[in-house]
Amino acid sequence: MAAILGGGLGGLSTGYYLLKNNVCNNNNVKLFLLEATNQCGGWVKTIRTKDYLFEQGPRTIRPKGMPGLNTLNMMQDLGLSEHIAPIRSDHPAAKNRMIYVNNTLHMLPSSFRGIFQRNEPFSKPLIYAAFNDWKQPQKEMKDDSIYNFVERRFGKELADYAISPMICGICAGDAKEISVKFLMKTLFEHEQNHGGVMKGLLKSMFTGNLTEELELTELAKSAKEEKWSVYTIKGGLETFPLTLKNYLTDNNVAMHFNTSVKEIEFIDSSVVNLKKDNGEVLTANHIYSTVPAHVLARLVEKQHPKLSTYLNEIPFVTVGIVNLYFDTDKSLITPAFGFLVPPIENRSILGVVFDSCCIPDQKGTVLTVMLGGRWFHEKFGENPAESKLLEVALREIKAILKIDEKPTAYNVSILKRCIPQYVVGHYDRVDSIREYIENNNLPISLVGSSYDGVGVNDVIFSAKTQVGEVCTT
Incomplete structure (x- = not known):
């Protein structure tokens, strides 16, 4: 029996690749997934209405490189090809990216010239x-x-x-x-x-460039030939994890939502117990942990304090997200992907994404303001009210984009400790974590943004890699 800890993209992708490997070529092995909340997808969340979409996390995916093409292969296999909305290299959202410096928006060069x-x-x-x-x-x-x-x-x-x-x-x-x-x-x-x-x-x-070749689906070939810059999914990116969830459910993966684990106990190299908050114990032969490193640190601390210390050394930051919808026939923005603010400017926001330019089928003007990150506590304190973030977001877009209108609709989210920070020494730290696991013969694999890259493609490719390593040993 194999257990997946976490129902975000990492966990769902791990389930997908285990099924593709026939759970390591043993159809009798049961597979179950444990998720602490009542829904899957992790930070990928979409608010849908007939007029606009508010993305709470990622909104577009890059098709570049092996990880990017690998994701497109998965998309086609899941039947999502017809739902893909590409942004090609000649689109304003691909060509026009700005930074805000000295009280002025500047367009970054987008051509060789x-x-x-x-x-x-x-x-x-x-x-x-x-x-x-x-x-x-x-x-x-x-x-x-x-x-x-x-x-x-x-x-x-x-x-x-x-x-x-x-x-x-x-x-x-x-x-x-x-x-x-x-x-x-x-x-x-x-x-x-x-x-x-x-x-x-x-x-x-x-x-020469000696890289591993990846067999491409028609969707991945189209992305290369048509020079996609990024792409999204019609109806919101959350369609992706929901489709993955349905794929797992249809293939008899047991999905346990609202299920919190308080401790992991390793019995030997092929038996591990997951102790739930309600006292129930689930036993597996192998765990794929896709939860953030600091969450896993708490679960293994009692039995493996050194491993817990390593895991806790990976820092995370909190990000504020303010989605704004302006119901107006006149566009309030220049066609572009959006703009970013260099830290040297010492503003209260990280940047603004012009969603009505990046995401299809939007009415009016839709913006997403990103706040905080590495500077969240410095700018907003420990537990700021959502109204504070809204106030700052509206003040900044008025100052920078000259938008005086009040939004027709808005949503504020505070994503606590949502993005790991790959600070200097990160890769040595991850090597130490995996060496500890190998040296102690622990039946656990680490998947996801804490270790192998923070992007959507990285998380999915991490799942494929870790499943492949276990299934070939």
Whole structure:
């Protein structure tokens, strides 16, 4: 019997891949999933009405790379192809991405020609950043913050106005703390192995790119051929986890909602007990934990305090989400994906997504304001009222977007400890966690955003990888 802990995308994807592997080629093995809340999907939540959609978490998915293509393969297998809404590279939401600096919105370069032109707030064309890399000496390091790396190789302006806001948008984090390996592992390796990023890129052009091939479905092929930038699902991204849940239920996976586990007890290398809050004990041969690292830390603390300590060293941040709907025939925004605010500006928001441009079948103007992240407690305190976040969001869009209208509808959510932070040393920390599990022969696999990437594609690919490792041993 195999147990999945957590009903977010990680848990649902783990169930999917276990079924695809026929639960490790043994059809007699039972599979059950435990979820503490009354619904699946984790942070992927959609509020639907006839006029608008409010996304509480992710709203679009990138099709790039092996993890991105892998997700599209899953989408087609689940019968979701006809529900996909792609945003191609020529769409305003793909081309137009802005940052807010010095009380002004600036469009970031989106073409090759753009890097040869001077674009505010940058004082020089971005091509000069490449020249800077050629001049800088090699600095041997095991890891570094992504901010320090970019500042060292390409200059402070790029670190402040491109990388820092991008990190805010991806993980609501501080680029001065996040590991360079989070987004730029290959570039960092070029510096370490070849003395510079540009030198490494040139050498890699002649050595070839040895990557594992993935057999592509028609949907994944379309994404490559049509140059999709991102895509979403008509009716809201929550359709994805709900479809996964139905797939698991139809294939006899036992789904236990409103089921909290208070302790995990490892008996031996093939028997583990999950002690529920109500005193009931469930026994499994293997656990796939997809809950946040700090949650798992609490469950294993009694029997494995060292493992618990490792898990608790992975920090998380809280994000405030304010969705706004303006029922107006006149668009209140420039067609674009939205804008991000560099931390150096010291504003109260991380950025704003223009959902009425990114998500199809929306009426009026729909915006999502993101607040807090790494700076949530600094800006809003421990337990701010939702009305406070709404007030700040409306004040900021009035100041930045010049929107004076009151929203027709809104929703405020505080997503507590929702995004893990891959701070410097994260990957060594994860290696230590998995080494501890292996050395102690614990029948548990770790899946999800705490370990292998914070994006939707990363979480799904993590599930596929971990299921594959167990099923081949």
